Amino acid sequence: MTVISLITDFGIKDGYVGVMKGVIWRICPDVYISDLSHMISPQNVREAALILDQCAPYFPEGSVHVVVVDPGVGGTRRPMAARLGMQYYVGPDNGIITRLLGRAERENWEMQFVCLDKPQYWLTDVSHTFHGRDIFAPSAAHLAAGVPLAEIGTAFTDPVRLALPVPSRTARGLRGEVIQIDHFGSASSNIGRELIEGRLQEKERIVVRVAGAVIQGVVDAFGERPEGELIALMSSAGYLSIAVVNGSAASKLGVKVGDPFEVDFPV
Amino acid sequence: MTVISLITDFGIKDGYVGVMKGVIWRICPDVYISDLSHMISPQNVREAALILDQCAPYFPEGSVHVVVVDPGVGGTRRPMAARLGMQYYVGPDNGIITRLLGRAERENWEMQFVCLDKPQYWLTDVSHTFHGRDIFAPSAAHLAAGVPLAEIGTAFTDPVRLALPVPSRTARGLRGEVIQIDHFGSASSNIGRELIEGRLQEKERIVVRVAGAVIQGVVDAFGERPEGELIALMSSAGYLSIAVVNGSAASKLGVKVGDPFEVDFPV
Amino acid sequence: MTVISLITDFGIKDGYVGVMKGVIWRICPDVYISDLSHMISPQNVREAALILDQCAPYFPEGSVHVVVVDPGVGGTRRPMAARLGMQYYVGPDNGIITRLLGRAERENWEMQFVCLDKPQYWLTDVSHTFHGRDIFAPSAAHLAAGVPLAEIGTAFTDPVRLALPVPSRTARGLRGEVIQIDHFGSASSNIGRELIEGRLQEKERIVVRVAGAVIQGVVDAFGERPEGELIALMSSAGYLSIAVVNGSAASKLGVKVGDPFEVDFPV
Numbered sequence: 001m002t003v004i005s006l007i008t009d010f011g012i013k014d015g016y017v018g019v020m021k022g023v024i025w026r027i028c029p030d031v032y033i034s035d036l037s038h039m040i041s042p043q044n045v046r047e048a049a050l051i052l053d054q055c056a057p058y059f060p061e062g063s064v065h066v067v068v069v070d071p072g073v074g075g076t077r078r079p080m081a082a083r084l085g086m087q088y089y090v091g092p093d094n095g096i097i098t099r100l101l102g103r104a105e106r107e108n109w110e111m112q113f114v115c116l117d118k119p120q121y122w123l124t125d126v127s128h129t130f131h132g133r134d135i136f137a138p139s140a141a142h143l144a145a146g147v148p149l150a151e152i153g154t155a156f157t158d159p160v161r162l163a164l165p166v167p168s169r170t171a172r173g174l175r176g177e178v179i180q181i182d183h184f185g186s187a188s189s190n191i192g193r194e195l196i197e198g199r200l201q202e203k204e205r206i207v208v209r210v211a212g213a214v215i216q217g218v219v220d221a222f223g224e225r226p227e228g229e230l231i232a233l234m235s236s237a238g239y240l241s242i243a244v245v246n247g248s249a250a251s252k253l254g255v256k257v258g259d260p261f262e263v264d265f266p267v
Numbered sequence: 268m269t270v271i272s273l274i275t276d277f278g279i280k281d282g283y284v285g286v287m288k289g290v291i292w293r294i295c296p297d298v299y300i301s302d303l304s305h306m307i308s309p310q311n312v313r314e315a316a317l318i319l320d321q322c323a324p325y326f327p328e329g330s331v332h333v334v335v336v337d338p339g340v341g342g343t344r345r346p347m348a349a350r351l352g353m354q355y356y357v358g359p360d361n362g363i364i365t366r367l368l369g370r371a372e373r374e375n376w377e378m379q380f381v382c383l384d385k386p387q388y389w390l391t392d393v394s395h396t397f398h399g400r401d402i403f404a405p406s407a408a409h410l411a412a413g414v415p416l417a418e419i420g421t422a423f424t425d426p427v428r429l430a431l432p433v434p435s436r437t438a439r440g441l442r443g444e445v446i447q448i449d450h451f452g453s454a455s456s457n458i459g460r461e462l463i464e465g466r467l468q469e470k471e472r473i474v475v476r477v478a479g480a481v482i483q484g485v486v487d488a489f490g491e492r493p494e495g496e497l498i499a500l501m502s503s504a505g506y507l508s509i510a511v512v513n514g515s516a517a518s519k520l521g522v523k524v525g526d527p528f529e530v531d532f533p534v
Numbered sequence: 535m536t537v538i539s540l541i542t543d544f545g546i547k548d549g550y551v552g553v554m555k556g557v558i559w560r561i562c563p564d565v566y567i568s569d570l571s572h573m574i575s576p577q578n579v580r581e582a583a584l585i586l587d588q589c590a591p592y593f594p595e596g597s598v599h600v601v602v603v604d605p606g607v608g609g610t611r612r613p614m615a616a617r618l619g620m621q622y623y624v625g626p627d628n629g630i631i632t633r634l635l636g637r638a639e640r641e642n643w644e645m646q647f648v649c650l651d652k653p654q655y656w657l658t659d660v661s662h663t664f665h666g667r668d669i670f671a672p673s674a675a676h677l678a679a680g681v682p683l684a685e686i687g688t689a690f691t692d693p694v695r696l697a698l699p700v701p702s703r704t705a706r707g708l709r710g711e712v713i714q715i716d717h718f719g720s721a722s723s724n725i726g727r728e729l730i731e732g733r734l735q736e737k738e739r740i741v742v743r744v745a746g747a748v749i750q751g752v753v754d755a756f757g758e759r760p761e762g763e764l765i766a767l768m769s770s771a772g773y774l775s776i777a778v779v780n781g782s783a784a785s786k787l788g789v790k791v792g793d794p795f796e797v798d799f800p801v
Contacts, residue, residue: 003559005552011450012279012546015321016503018272018303022325025270025299029327032559033301034567036552042451043513054549058556058667060563071513074488128488130503133325183545184576221608221662236550236664246577246605278717279546282588283770285539285570289592292537292566296594300568309718310780338780341755395755397770400592 002144003032003059007051007067008132009040016130020066020137023123027141036065043071045095046162050180052089053099054237061086066132066140067096074128079116079135082159083149085109090116090140092131095162114153121152167191172264178210178257179239185248187211189261191240196263205266208232210242211255222246269411270299270326274318274334275399276307283397287333287404290390294408303332310338312362313429317447319356320366321504328353331407333399334363341395346383346402349426350416352376357383357407359398362429381420388419434458439531445477445524446506452515454478456528458507463530472533475499477509478522489513536678537566537593541585541601542666543574550664554600554671557657561675570599577605579629580696584714586623587633588771595620600666600674601630608662613650613669616693617683619643624650624674626665629696648687655686701725706798712744712791713773719782721745723795725774730797739800742766744776745789756780 004024010016021033036055040048048069056065070077070092080093084104089097093115104111116135119126121142126134139152167176167190176191187210199206204217215232218240225231227246230253235241240263242249249255271291277283288300303322307315315336323332337344337359347360351371356364360382371378383402386393388409393401406419434443434457443458454477466473471484482499485507492498494513497520502508507530509516516522538558544550555567570589574582582603590599604611604626614627618638623631627649638645650669653660655676660668673686701710701724710725721744733740738751749766752774759765761780764787769775774797776783783789 001564003556005555007552009450012302013304013306014447014449015303015318016449018274018301018318018322019325021272021301021303022270022322022327022330025330026325026327030268032567033299034552034555035302035546035569036549036555037547039547042515051549051552055552055556058553058560060556060560063556063559072490075490127501127503129500133503180548182548182550183543223606223609233663234661236661236667248576276717279569280571280573281714281716282570282585283717285541285568285585285589286592288539288568288570289537289589289594289597292597293592293594297535300566302569309782339757342757394768394770396767400770 001030001032003034003063004140004144005034005036005055005059005063005065006038007036007040007048007065007069008038009042009044009048009069010038012038016132019133023133023137024141027138028145031141031144040069043069045069045071046164048096049099049162052096053103056087056100057103059087064088064090064140064143066136067091068132068136069096070094070131073131079131080159081114081116081139081143081149081153083110083112088140088143088149090136090143093160095160097159098162098164101159101161112149113156113159114149115156116153118152121147165190167195170262174263176261178255178259178261181250181255181257184243185250186235186241186243187249187255188235188237188239188241191261191263193234193238196240199265202266206232207264208240208242209262209264211253211259213242213253215242268297268299270301270330271407271411272301272303272322272326272330272332273305274303274307274315274332274336275305276309276311276315276336277305279305283399286400290400290404291408294405295412298408298411307336310336312336312338313431315363316366316429319363320370323354323367324370326354331355331357331410333403333407334358335399335403336363337361337398340398346398347426348381348383348406348410348416348420350377350379355407355410355416357403357410360427362427364426365429365431368426368428379416380423380426381416382423383420385419388414432457434462437529441530443528445522445526445528448517448522448524451510452517453502453508453510454516454522455502455504455506455508458528458530460501460505463507466532469533473499474531475507475509476529476531478520478526480509480520482509535564535566537568537597538674538678539568539570539589539593539597539599540572541570541574541582541599541603542572543576543578543582543603544572546572550666553667557667557671558675561672562679565675565678574603577603579603579605580698582630583633583696586630587637590621590634591637593621598622598624598674598677600670601625602666602670603630604628604665607665613665614693615648615650615673615677615683615687617644617646622674622677622683624670624677627694629694631693632696632698635693635695646683647690647693648683649690650687652686655681699724701729704796708797710795712789712793712795715784715789715791718777719784720769720775720777721783721789722769722771722773722775725795725797727768727772730774733799736800740766741798742774742776743796743798745787745793747776747787749776
């Protein structure tokens with residue numbers, strides 16, 4: 001059966017997510033609806049882009065990811081649906097798919113983008129404030145029900161992209177920044193595995209500097225160090241990260257998104 | 268496939284909601300179970316009534332909404348199931364359906380109410396403290412599995428209704444009150460579209476007063492005003508509301524449920 | 535249809551849970567995935583054991599419970615799948631099933647345990663930090679898809695058990711401890727119904743002492759006492775508990791997990 005996933009900044013108290021589920025099932029009665037996250041910080045498109053990029057590759061072909069973090073709702077930003085490889089994205093054209101687009105380009109996925117401009121695939125009354133309910137949920141449901149992408153909108157080729165920070169080379173290694181603090185208080189950088197895997201054979205000699213802390217060595221697993229110790233390791237999403245064994249690096253260091261994250265390689 | 272939705276004040280940490288899901292699937296193995304909200308403030312029947320009323324109309328025919336906000340559990344309040352139009356409600360008879368009943372009456376839906384007094388449709392052991400698990404979840408599952416409403420309880424005609432605040436006329440317009448603060452910190456009043464839509468042709472001259480703030484004009488969309496500005500607009504649920512563009516009116520004004528919400532129309 | 539339930543300490547913001555759902559549906563496209571709790575305190579195996587034991591007995595035969603609270607991930611703890619009666623558990627072999635094992639032994643359920651050591655049932659790349667995604671989710675999906683337990687791992691017979699606190703007899707009754715504070719602020723002890731039901735015919739003469747408070751009498755239902763009163767009652771999970779009627783015992787008393795919980799029976 002098809003899966004429609006939901007990522008929003010709606011929180012979990014109000015009925016906003018519930019309304020979208022109802023809309024979807026009225027149009028497409030046989031589809032799994034899966035909450036991915038509704039705790040994206042309000043209007044934080046970058047955070048949504050990260051979660052989408054981390055989750056989508058693990059989903060089945062044909063999955064439809066609805067992501068509604070939409071500070072421009074009711075304005076001029078395009079409502080959008082896209083095919084990226086064998087999956088679909090539905091939501092505002094505001095850069096949420098930037099990371100997934102990068103992946104698609106590196107891996108040569110087929111891509112298609114349409115502007116959702118066919119009201120027959122929306123709810124009858126469209127508000128100025130809740131396109132998640134009025135445009136995105138119904139469009140996703142029609143896709144899940146088998147309506148072709150080209151049918152529900154008009155093609156375009158220039159989706160909006162976020163200008164994401166990229167790591168730079170330094171005299172001694174790399175300088176990136178913190179892009180995510182997770183529930184455990186671990187802090188992930190934007191330094192991907194591909195940038196450092198050539199140096200991991202001497203990983204105990206790598207030095208990581210972040211938020212005033214200096215960490216000697218990169219470990220493979222939490223269990224290599226005692227509880228409470230600050231460690232550097234590759235995150236499960238493939239980025240160089242810091243963590244405290246059975247604790248919180250965020251609490252210990254006060255590290256936050258945007259902080260510099262430096263790596264020194266051995267000479 | 269049929270959908271059973273769940274609204275509770277159980278929170279999301281404990282196993283209470285999980286237990287209800289298990290009970291439902293044991294009785295009715297083929298049904299989607301959809302969390303709407305488990306973050307209703309403890310024992311806050313009014314909040315649950317709002318969320319139910321906002322979500323239910325978007326769900327498919329045949330959906331069963333289980334709402335367990337039940338301060339009177341184990342006492343004399345009736346356990347109840349109702350048909351409202353083409354959907355079902357299962358939960359305590361304590362006013363949770365008040366708003367949905369109003370909608371049903373305005374739109375002339377067929378209605379039926381039964382007191383859940385047939386133990387053969389409950390779990391074998393019924394506690395004094397968790398009818399969500401012991402009575403409501405199994406009753407909802409039997410409904411979803413096709414047992415007729417009249418079969419699972421004894422008919423009655425006088426469901427409990429909450430005495431909800433209604434807006435009153437003032438010399439210059441209307442005086443309502445704040446009925447909901449959402450995840451974004453926007454504050455919704457009980458002044459529905461029908462009360463003001465006759466005046467919206469001069470909407471830039473309407474004045475809204477709430478929590479010490481005076482807002483000139485009602486806008487259609489967030490994007491009409493700069494970030495950080497306090498605005499008045501119709502909420503997606505159809506009530507006059509205040510919000511801060513990409514910010515929180517609740518944080519800015521300290522506004523809370525029950526605060527007066529006044530509208531002055533132009534003379 | 536089969537149900538896979540998820541209990542983790544991952545929280546609900548990050549994509550960790552979402553990733554597991556994707557992995558499951560790619561392997562087993564027709565399965566309900568049900569969130570039970572993702573708010574287990576980080577690394578708190580005891581809490582997870584409680585939630586699992588409270589939820590699982592209510593689920594249908596064939597359900598697969600994936601529980602990922604895994605402080606030893608990447609170390610030497612065994613990855614495990616078990617059959618306990620007619621249901622399955624998948625997760626680390628770190629004691630999470632301790633309570634469910636006790637239940638299984640008291641009720642003579644059939645049991646089988648395997649160490650997940652067959653990489654053909656895992657994702658291709660296995661990280662050192664996220665076995666929930668790489669080993670447990672795929673193993674659960676294969677079980678749900680009908681692969682026999684004996685196929686996905688190598689049998690063993692000595693699952694790890696937590697040393698859980700047990701109540702002791704005192705001169706006047708029993709001395710247990712607080713094992714759970716729920717969303718409502720009610721505090722449950724480890725004194726099960728079987729330890730006190732012989733004395734419940736004189737329940738108004740039982741005295742409960744916890745966190746400095748002395749409560750006279752055990753009631754059946756919240757409604758027997760006025761709002762705001764501190765009461766003792768059997769929890770819906772079958773343990774002697776304290777609560778405040780429409781309030782929070784945790785806020786009122788500052789009670790916490792591990793606090794002594796004493797019961798005096800009448801002489």
